[in-house]
Amino acid sequence: MDLAIWAGGRLHTLDEPVLTAVDHGLTVGDGVFETCGVHRGTAFALTRHLERLQRSADGLGLPPLPLDEVREGVRAVLAAAGDRAGRLRITVTGGPGPMGSQRLAPAEQRPTVVVVAAPGGASDVARAVRVPWVRNERSPIAGLKTTSYAENVVALARAREAGADEALLADTRGRLSEGTGSNVFVEVGGELLTPSLETGCLAGITRDLLLLWGREAGLPVREAAPDELPWGVLDEVVAGRAHLVLTGSVRNVTPVVRLDEVDVAAGPLAAEARRVFLARMADDLDP
Template structure:
């Protein structure tokens, strides 16, 4: 495996243990993470990703993160991975803790930092399915990028079983929310609309950049009003009255060409959004 792994202040071999059996990230999913694309040897939009990492940790109730350690790990794995790197993952957990869900007092918490760089497989299109489970927009974890990813694992497994690479979820009120690891953009009525964060969707870095760069380029792209994109809008995609695109840190902007068991067309705005994003990607590695 072409992986570079850093933890505890040094690089590790892929088969070398880096966690204690009582790490709270392992026992109860008490941790946060970020995934960045690696572009020309650098972590793309690293400043934005680190800011979200800190925001997720704060929302989870973790003490302030050791950001100097995080940055040291990023530098180390990028040097070690070299041209093989296509993605970078930063994971910070609550460190060694009790076997239950409660944590040690803040002054006793010793966070675990693990940074990994490795290859990435990137496609220029996406295939998605609707799944019956929902994103709970009232969850204390809504909008946080935490290691408590069991729901996403189950939903994505369903998508893979059906030949897709992403699963789409509604929120508890029947509004379109997001994918397991992507934000959604619906091309409808001459606009590209992404669900409101009130649906529990993650504030994706690529989502934010497409909203920013699209507006600067005159592309009609915006965040939808909270109740503007009902789950049933996906029926319009199947019928050809709307189109769909997904955004994510490794996938960038990818038009959807299959939804459930139906081939669907990539919309013109979705294709233009992808072209624009890839062009801007080359302009600034840390926008």
């Protein structure tokens, strides 16, 4: 695999160990991460990603992150990967800890930082399926980007089995929430709406930028009211009366052209939102 890996203050080869067997990120998923797209050798929106990384760490109860160390790792892997880099992953865990869920005392905690650059690129379109599991908007980690990702792994595997590249989830109240690794926008009633954060969805970087840049470009794009996008709105997409867009840090803004094994059309607002986003991204790599 064509990866550049940094941990413990230096670059590593793929077969070198970088974690202890009792790292809390490995044993109990006690960690946070961010994934950035890489454009012209630069991690896109890195400042926003690092701010969200710290918010996730705060929400998880981790100590303040060593952001200078993180930035050092980012510089190292991007320099090592060069033009091969298309995506960047930053992971910070609670570091070595007990075998159980309890943590060491704050003074004893030593966070683990791992930064990886890898090839990757965005597709022009997406294919999605609905899955029967839900996003728990009342979970203590709702809206945090943590390494406790098994639910997403299972849901995405179901999507792959159906020939799709994303799985869509409702929340526990039957409202559209998000994908396993993407935010959702629905083009309906002449507007482009994204689910409320009250549904437990992540406050995605691309989601936030599309809301900002879309409004500045005069697009009718906004966050929906908490109950404005029920799960059943996806039936409208299948019927052709609404359209769907996925957003994410690597996929950017991507119209959905197949939902639940039914071909669907990309909407005009979706196409314009994608054009606006890519143009603004080209002008500012750290907005």
